[in-house]
Amino acid sequence: xxxxxxxxxxxxxxxxxxxxxxxxxxxxxxxxxxxxxxxxxxxxxxxxxxxxxxxxxxxxxxxxxxxxxxxxxxxxxxxxxxxxxxxxxxxxxxxxxxxxxxxxxxxxxxx
Amino acid sequence: xxxxxxxxxxxxxxxxxxxxxxxxxxxxxxxxxxxxxxxxxxxxxxxxxxxxxxxxxxxxxxxxxxxxxxxxxxxxxxxxxxxxxxxxxxxxxxxxxxxxxxxxxxxxxxxxxx
Numbered sequence: 224x225x226x227x228x229x230x231x232x233x234x235x236x237x238x239x240x241x242x243x244x245x246x247x248x249x250x251x252x253x254x255x256x257x258x259x260x261x262x263x264x265x266x267x268x269x270x271x272x273x274x275x276x277x278x279x280x281x282x283x284x285x286x287x288x289x290x291x292x293x294x295x296x297x298x299x300x301x302x303x304x305x306x307x308x309x310x311x312x313x314x315x316x317x318x319x320x321x322x323x324x325x326x327x328x329x330x331x332x333x334x
Numbered sequence: 335x336x337x338x339x340x341x342x343x344x345x346x347x348x349x350x351x352x353x354x355x356x357x358x359x360x361x362x363x364x365x366x367x368x369x370x371x372x373x374x375x376x377x378x379x380x381x382x383x384x385x386x387x388x389x390x391x392x393x394x395x396x397x398x399x400x401x402x403x404x405x406x407x408x409x410x411x412x413x414x415x416x417x418x419x420x421x422x423x424x425x426x427x428x429x430x431x432x433x434x435x436x437x438x439x440x441x442x443x444x445x446x447x448x
Contacts, residue, residue: 225376255437264424264439265377310376322437323393324369326376 224249226313228325235301235332243296243328245311254287254294255312255322258305265310268296301332335360338440340425346446347415355410355443357425365428366408367392367437368400370421377424383408415447 226247235241245254253272257265271287271294282299298305308329312322338359347353359366368380379392383402397419399411408427412419422444426437 257437264441267436267438270435312377321379321382321392323379324377326374 225323226311226325228309228311228328230328231326232329233331235305235330237303237332237334238300241298241301241330243298243309243311243330245294245296245313245325247292247313247315249292249313249315251287251289251292251313251315253314254285255314256285256294256296257310257312257324258307259310259327260307268309298330301330303332303334306330306332337361338425338427338438340423340440340443342443343441344444346448347412348448349416351415352411352413353415354412355423355425355445356407357409357440358407359425359427359438359440360406361427361429361438362405363427363429363438364405366402367426367428368398368408368410369424369426370394370419371424371442372421380410380423415445417447419445420447421445 226245229244255270256268259265273289285296287294308327310324310327312324314322341356364385367382369377371377378394380398381400383389386405389400401409422442424442425440428435428437
């Protein structure tokens with residue numbers, strides 16, 4: 224079942240922060256986050272596993288609330304390079320990496 | 335390393351024509367995937383192959399067939415193309431390991447069916 228992402232779109236000015244949410248109606252094993260720039264392939268950002276810690280690198284981090292089957296992606300002090308569509312993908316059992324992706328959140332950072 | 339490569343990059347077909355999309359990876363990954371991406375729909379899994387010699391249906395398999403030729407290559411075939419199959423097709427690969435995994439995507443094939 225496809226996870227639900229919110230918001231569907233957001234416009235930020237450089238330096239502003241944003242949060243993108245991802246929720247599922249099923250118990251989750253992992254949540255994956257990818258970013259896709261226009262006309263390009265999706266690129267991996269991070270994976271959060273059930274029982275794992277909040278992850279992050281640079282100014283992008285994410286959390287995973289297993290009880291609520293939700294994950295949030297935090298972008299702080301946004302840069303122009305953060306523009307793109309962010310997808311969360313959920314996996315409801317370990318193994319094959321059969322990931323179901325949400326429809327994406329389009330993020331635009333303007334000067 | 336080239337990563338995941340796909341051919342062709344662009345293709346235009348007429349309704350009823352057939353074609354095969356090719357995908358290869360040089361990362362020695364066991365698992366490979368085919369997705370289609372349509373506006374407003376996100377990425378939807380067509381077929382996947384957990385390991386060489388195995389394939390399984392994903393969310394939207396109708397109208398497609400796949401072949402896992404060897405560990406490196408995973409092809410997607412449209413036997414009789416339909417306009418509803420106009421989409422961008424991505425191949426991906428991954429290696430399942432403890433602590434989570436990453437899917438690496440190819441550059442995509444943009445297919446138009448007239």
